[in-house]
Amino acid sequence: MNILPLIEAKAELTDGGLPPEPIVLSTRIRLARNIAPHHFPGRADESERAEILAMAFGKIADGPLSGGTKIRVEDLSPLERQVLVERHLISRELSEAGAGAGVIIDRAQHISIMVNEEDHLRLQAVRSGFNFKMAWTELDALDTAIEEDVDYAFSSELGYLTACPTNLGTGMRASAMLHLPGLVMQEHMEKVIRMVNQLGMAVRGLFGEGSEATGSIFQISNQQTLGESEDSIVKRLINVLHAIIEQEENARKVIREKRALKLIDKIGRAFGILRNAHLVSSEEAMNLLSLMRLAVDLGLLPAEYRTHVDRLFIETQPGHIQLSARGEVDPGERDQRRARTLREEFSSLPGLSFGTKPDVTPKKKKS
Amino acid sequence: MAKPEQCSNCTKPATIHLTQIVNNQIQKVDLCEDCPFKKGVTDPEGFSLAEFLLKPGTLMQAQADQLECPSCGFTPADFKKVGRFGCPVCYETFKGILKPMLSNMHKDTVHRGKVPDRALARVSIKRKLTELESHLREAVDEEKYEEAAALRDEIKLLRSSLAEAPGPSDDE
Numbered sequence: 318m319n320i321l322p323l324i325e326a327k328a329e330l331t332d333g334g335l336p337p338e339p340i341v342l343s344t345r346i347r348l349a350r351n352i353a354p355h356h357f358p359g360r361a362d363e364s365e366r367a368e369i370l371a372m373a374f375g376k377i378a379d380g381p382l383s384g385g386t387k388i389r390v391e392d393l394s395p396l397e398r399q400v401l402v403e404r405h406l407i408s409r410e411l412s413e414a415g416a417g418a419g420v421i422i423d424r425a426q427h428i429s430i431m432v433n434e435e436d437h438l439r440l441q442a443v444r445s446g447f448n449f450k451m452a453w454t455e456l457d458a459l460d461t462a463i464e465e466d467v468d469y470a471f472s473s474e475l476g477y478l479t480a481c482p483t484n485l486g487t488g489m490r491a492s493a494m495l496h497l498p499g500l501v502m503q504e505h506m507e508k509v510i511r512m513v514n515q516l517g518m519a520v521r522g523l524f525g526e527g528s529e530a531t532g533s534i535f536q537i538s539n540q541q542t543l544g545e546s547e548d549s550i551v552k553r554l555i556n557v558l559h560a561i562i563e564q565e566e567n568a569r570k571v572i573r574e575k576r577a578l579k580l581i582d583k584i585g586r587a588f589g590i591l592r593n594a595h596l597v598s599s600e601e602a603m604n605l606l607s608l609m610r611l612a613v614d615l616g617l618l619p620a621e622y623r624t625h626v627d628r629l630f631i632e633t634q635p636g637h638i639q640l641s642a643r644g645e646v647d648p649g650e651r652d653q654r655r656a657r658t659l660r661e662e663f664s665s666l667p668g669l670s671f672g673t674k675p676d677v678t679p680k681k682k683k684s
Numbered sequence: 685m686a687k688p689e690q691c692s693n694c695t696k697p698a699t700i701h702l703t704q705i706v707n708n709q710i711q712k713v714d715l716c717e718d719c720p721f722k723k724g725v726t727d728p729e730g731f732s733l734a735e736f737l738l739k740p741g742t743l744m745q746a747q748a749d750q751l752e753c754p755s756c757g758f759t760p761a762d763f764k765k766v767g768r769f770g771c772p773v774c775y776e777t778f779k780g781i782l783k784p785m786l787s788n789m790h791k792d793t794v795h796r797g798k799v800p801d802r803a804l805a806r807v808s809i810k811r812k813l814t815e816l817e818s819h820l821r822e823a824v825d826e827e828k829y830e831e832a833a834a835l836r837d838e839i840k841l842l843r844s845s846l847a848e849a850p851g852p853s854d855d856e
Contacts, residue, residue, distance in 0.1 A: 351772065353772055354755070354771070354772060354773070355771070356755075356756050356770055356771040357768065357769060357770060357771055357772075359766065359768055359770070360756050360758065360769075360770035360771060435768065457798070460798075461800075461802075464800040464802050464803050465802050467803070468803050468806065468807065469800050469803050470772035471799070471800055471803065471804065472772075472775060472795070473795070473799075473804075474794060474795060475775055475793075475794075475795055476795030476797055477795075477800075478772040478775055480768040480769055481767060481768045481769075482769070482782060482785060482786060482789065483789055485786070485790070485795075486790065486795045486796075486797060487795070487797035487798065489797070517791070541789070541790045541791045542790065543786060543789075543790035543791065543792065543793065543794075543795060544790050544791035544792025544793065544794060544795070544796060545791045545792070545796055545797070546796050546797045546798075547797050547798055550797075
């Protein structure tokens with residue numbers, strides 16, 4: 318299986334389907350659905366899983382999501398699987414799943430449907446920026462279209478029945494990927510995470526459960542799925558997100574006022590490394606790119622480079638570096654290739670425009 | 685509140701106060717910290733109540749452990765191991781264990797979100813069809829032909845509505 322056409326096509330997260338904005342990188346909603354009366358994928362045998370996959374490919378990929386790319390995970394090389402995980406098109410769990418695991422990805426890569434992951438179907442809609450309404454409208458319509466032809470496992474009391482009771486009810490997980498360098502620099506994240514948890518929302522790293530928050534990127538999502546409508550879950554999440562965004566803005570303001578010189582020094586050094594380094598690990602790349610996104614937000618780089626940075630967040634991941642090398646490459650050579658890509662990208666950028674913005678120059682102390 | 689309470693079993697001050705209402709009868713047991721755990725408690729009813737309330741789960745657990753999902757053979761031990769259920773029927777089978785878990789996990793224990801109307805309508809039509817078909821067989825057996833004809837018409841109507849329901853056609 319060759320996934321290059323998919324990767325080389327313009328995608329929502331790499332080419333900014335919608336204009337990217339400060340702080341909120343992307344918005345995602347997923348729905349967990351199972352098909353009655355089948356056993357859940359974890360309990361189903363190989364033939365039952367194959368039956369579910371065939372049904373999903375037939376009824377969905379040739380129906381409501383026609384024109385989508387159908388991929389069987391077993392047809393993918395380990396590297397291709399990794400690339401799809403890095404693009405958030407499949408989960409780590411699906412990439413490690415056995416026979417019967419598959420995914421359907423629509424042309425614009427807004428929508429992907431994982432088959433035989435934890436649940437029979439995991440419908441997902443992704444939009445860049447803060448766009449829950451758009452993601453929900455799209456996903457809700459797809460879900461309704463699928464249900465015309467597929468009997469979902471549903472109970473009027475408990476809602477959509479999912480393999481794990483934590484997803485019961487709406488089966489919905491709504492999340493936003495937030496870029497919070499201000500809160501990280503001010504060492505306020507721990508406090509924010511505690512607050513967010515108390516409000517019934519979860520905080521994770523870039524790649525979901527158990528992943529590190531490199532590059533100051535955090536995923537915030539609802540924890541509860543039962544007892545509330547989809548609308549009210551999203552509304553509650555949006556309120557929490559607004560609160561976090563406000564805190565991040567405040568943190569940045571404080572840094573600009575009190576540590577402006579340190580801040581622009583940090584950004585300037587990062588820019589220098591990106592333009593000149595010859596070995597860059599993926600974690601270092603994430604952290605440097607995070608500072609470049611902040612530089613755009615502060616007006617040190619033109620706004621159109623936000624898309625650039627967002628694309629590099631994905632393309633400097635280990636899988637993507639190897640894919641562009643057309644094969645598996647050991648970590649040392651990967652760091653070299655990553656550094657080369659970054660040097661080329663950042664050499665073509667205009668220099669940082671220090672000092673032209675009044676808000677980054679240090680405030681004079683009142684005497 | 686002010687009365688000095690003594691353990692129902694010994695003379696130590698009671699620190700555990702249990703109240704149970706059975707058939708509108710209030711039953712109260714006051715125990716010290718040690719007695720519930722000692723052997724030879726004279727009041728068997730009071731003791732079983734205490735044991736039940738002090739170690740919740742043990743009794744319920746014993747009952748629950750014997751459960752097995754009739755559809756997929758899942759047991760509570762399987763659930764404990766993987767944290768997931770085996771099939772939709774498990775939710776019915778393990779209702780008792782699930783309920784307290786759900787109220788800890790979620791906002792409420794009743795679904796208030798989207799409902800798959802089409803799928804539910806299909807399920808209820810199918811259910812109705814099986815019902816009518818068995819009525820029809822009975823009517824034919826009992827030679828009630830007029831009734832049978834009416835039933836046949838009704839079945840035909842339902843079948844055609846089911847055929848329309850599936851939505852997107854297979855062509856294209």
